[in-house]
Amino acid sequence: MVFTFSQGLLVTRKAPELIVPERPTPREVKQISDIDDQESLRFQIPLLFFYKNDPSPSMQGRDPVKVIREAISKALVFYYPLAGRLKEGYNRKLMVECNAEGVLFIEADANFTLEQLRDDLQPPCPYLNQLIYDVPGSEGILGCPLLLIQVTRLTCGGFIFAIRFNHTMCDAFGLVQFLKAIEDMARGERSPTLFPIWQRQILNARNPPQVTCIHHEYDAINTNEVPSDNMAHKSFFFSLKGIKALRNQLPFHLKDCSTFELLLAFLWKCRTIALKLQPEEIAKVCCIVNVRGKRYEMDIPPGYYGNAFTFSAVCSKAEQLCKNPIGYAVELVKKAKAQMNEEYIRSAADLMVIKGRRIKFSTRGNFIVSDLRNVGLGDVDFGWGKPIYAGTAGAVAVISFFTKYQNKNGEPGILVPICLPQSAMERLQEELKGLMIQGSAEDLCNINQTQIFSKL
Numbered sequence: 001m002v003f004t005f006s007q008g009l010l011v012t013r014k015a016p017e018l019i020v021p022e023r024p025t026p027r028e029v030k031q032i033s034d035i036d037d038q039e040s041l042r043f044q045i046p047l048l049f050f051y052k053n054d055p056s057p058s059m060q061g062r063d064p065v066k067v068i069r070e071a072i073s074k075a076l077v078f079y080y081p082l083a084g085r086l087k088e089g090y091n092r093k094l095m096v097e098c099n100a101e102g103v104l105f106i107e108a109d110a111n112f113t114l115e116q117l118r119d120d121l122q123p124p125c126p127y128l129n130q131l132i133y134d135v136p137g138s139e140g141i142l143g144c145p146l147l148l149i150q151v152t153r154l155t156c157g158g159f160i161f162a163i164r165f166n167h168t169m170c171d172a173f174g175l176v177q178f179l180k181a182i183e184d185m186a187r188g189e190r191s192p193t194l195f196p197i198w199q200r201q202i203l204n205a206r207n208p209p210q211v212t213c214i215h216h217e218y219d220a221i222n223t224n225e226v227p228s229d230n231m232a233h234k235s236f237f238f239s240l241k242g243i244k245a246l247r248n249q250l251p252f253h254l255k256d257c258s259t260f261e262l263l264l265a266f267l268w269k270c271r272t273i274a275l276k277l278q279p280e281e282i283a284k285v286c287c288i289v290n291v292r293g294k295r296y297e298m299d300i301p302p303g304y305y306g307n308a309f310t311f312s313a314v315c316s317k318a319e320q321l322c323k324n325p326i327g328y329a330v331e332l333v334k335k336a337k338a339q340m341n342e343e344y345i346r347s348a349a350d351l352m353v354i355k356g357r358r359i360k361f362s363t364r365g366n367f368i369v370s371d372l373r374n375v376g377l378g379d380v381d382f383g384w385g386k387p388i389y390a391g392t393a394g395a396v397a398v399i400s401f402f403t404k405y406q407n408k409n410g411e412p413g414i415l416v417p418i419c420l421p422q423s424a425m426e427r428l429q430e431e432l433k434g435l436m437i438q439g440s441a442e443d444l445c446n447i448n449q450t451q452i453f454s455k456l
Contacts, residue, residue: 010111011130011152016138018102018145022073025080030096033203034349036168036307037094039360040218042141044148045396046132046164047175049380049387050114050121053157058187059383064159065107065151068382071185072105072149079178079196079305082146082169092357094168096146103147106133113156114388122405123417124233124394132162132393141166161382162393167307173292174305176376186382197303209350212343217286217311218351218359232425233394236432237405238263239413251327257334260287260371260402263414265329267400268314271367272321274420274428279319281365286311287333288370289340296342310345311361311368312336318365361398368399373414378404395419 051064059067076083084098108131120126132150148164165175181192243259246266250257268285277283289312292300300308314329314336321329351359361368377390391403395417405415420428 008111009116009127011108011127012110013106013108013133013150016104016106016133016135019069019072019076019083019105019149020100020102021076021080021083023077025077025083025100026098027100028098030081030084030098030198031089031200032094032096032168033200033306034205034352034357035203035310035345036200037092037357038352039357041167041307043396044139044141044164044166046128046162046393047377047391048123048125048128048131048393049161049163049377049390050117051158051161051382051384051387052114054385056383056385062383063153064382064384065153067186068149068151068161068182069105069107071182071382072103074185075178075181075192076103078181078192081198082178084146085143086146086166086168087142091353096169102145103149104135104138104145106135106148106150108133108150108152110152110154110160113154114158115156121389122237122415123235123392123403128393131160132164141168159384161380161387170305171290171307171309172370172372172375172377173290173308176380177303177305179380180376183380183382195303196305197301198306199301199304200306202298202300202304203306203308203345203349205349205353206346209353211347211351211354213347215313215348215351216284216315217313217361219282219284219313219315230422231419232422233417233419234425234429235394235415235417236267237407237413237415239407239411241411243414246326249326250330251325254327254330254334257330259414261330261333261337263402263416264369265333266326267369267416267418268333268367269321269326269329270428270431271418271420272318272365273431274424275365276424276427277318277365279317281318282315283318283321284313284315284366285333286313286361286366286368287337288312288368289337291345296340296345298342298345310340310348312340366398369402369416370399371402373402373404391415392417 081096081098083100083102084096085101086094087097089095131152138144138148146166146169150162152160177194184192247255247262264287272283288309290309291298292308314332316332372391378386392401397419400416400418403415406412
């Protein structure tokens with residue numbers, strides 16, 4: 001199939017195929033955790049990786065499509081649940097039927113170079129469906145392939161690796177772990193450097209479940225949801241110089257806050273103003289907190305590739321958030337993150353079971369942010385060097401992502417895609433400029449062109 005999407009640029013796709021594990025794998029049913037199994041994660045999310053033609057000596061003259069296809073088949077021997085299908089059990093409990101049906105794979109060729117894409121390397125991707133074709137029947141949660149992968153060769157010798165994954169199966173850390181296993185196989189290894197661990201019971205609810213914390217992240221606090229049509233999708237680039245200028249607006253006792261806390265609070269305030277919430281209406285921001293490591297004492301072993309995070313929610317009346325200096329929002333964010341502990345995480349898993357996994361986050365007045373800067377997306381190297389951009393294809397409804405990015409001038413910073421109704425997006429741009437220090441607007445934030453869309 002041939003598709004033209006801009007100025008004569010063509011993508012030619014072959015028919016989708018299923019890649020199965022190279023060797024026989026166990027036939028069994030595995031339950032996912034109660035943190036995996038929440039309504040809010042029942043969606044698929046696409047990521048894009050753009051590679052130049054810079055092969056290592058061992059990859060000289062080799063076809064990236066062939067190399068990656070074979071490596072996926074080998075990696076699935078170790079990650080065989082990803083080749084299965086999800087089904088529901090009692091109380092809507094999700095489980096994986098490990099049947100080796102395989103993951104979807106598409107081979108494609110384009111008639112353009114990376115250079116011709118220019119600013120389109122950054123989200124929102126205006127031609128997403130050409131770089132990762134939405135195969136009919138593959139977009140669901142139950143009974144569908146858990147991964148969809150497309151590798152598109154470019155005329156310059158580079159290629160684009162695109163992957164869409166079912167979020168109930170893994171988070172960004174888990175996905176990168178699988179991609180690194182593909183990398184290992186592509187380089188001739190017989191097994192992954194980091195062996196995968198299932199052990200999803202670690203993040204299951206207690207018996208009996210008991211909700212011991214207040215979980216504002218799941219509060220249905222607003223009845224008027226954000227409309228899903230006539231949405232504007234933009235990316236905002238924050239330079240290091242600009243972030244420093246923003247930090248200078250904080251009182252002395254908050255200047256040691258993290259860059260994530262600072263930028264999250266800033267965007268939360270600007271976004272709330274743009275949405276024009278009523279003064280007494282609740283504005284909420286949820287940051288995604290990774291619970292791996294020693295800090296939370298969850299005993300999550302290296303190699304665990306399930307969802308190992310929870311939402312840390314911050315609430316404020318819209319009027320207070322909008323009228324106070326940015327330090328007000330920073331303090332709220334810091335306090336919420338500091339209160340995150342093992343009991344909170346256990347309580348969240350218990351809540352999923354008690355509510356039958358039917359609760360999910362609201363959209364109006366809510367802003368969810370995931371920090372992907374340090375999960376390793378930019379380190380995935382199949383043998384052609386590291387990607388020049390690696391990250392999500394854009395925001396997903398009220399969810400935005402912080403991604404490392406280098407602008408066209410070579411300046412490093414943070415890229416943040418955001419979705420809002422068109423009128424609110426226009427107000428957001430004005431607020432971003434208005435809340436900056438005079439004279440530093442261009443230093444802090446550069447905005448790419450709007451992409452109007454109805455569905456990512």
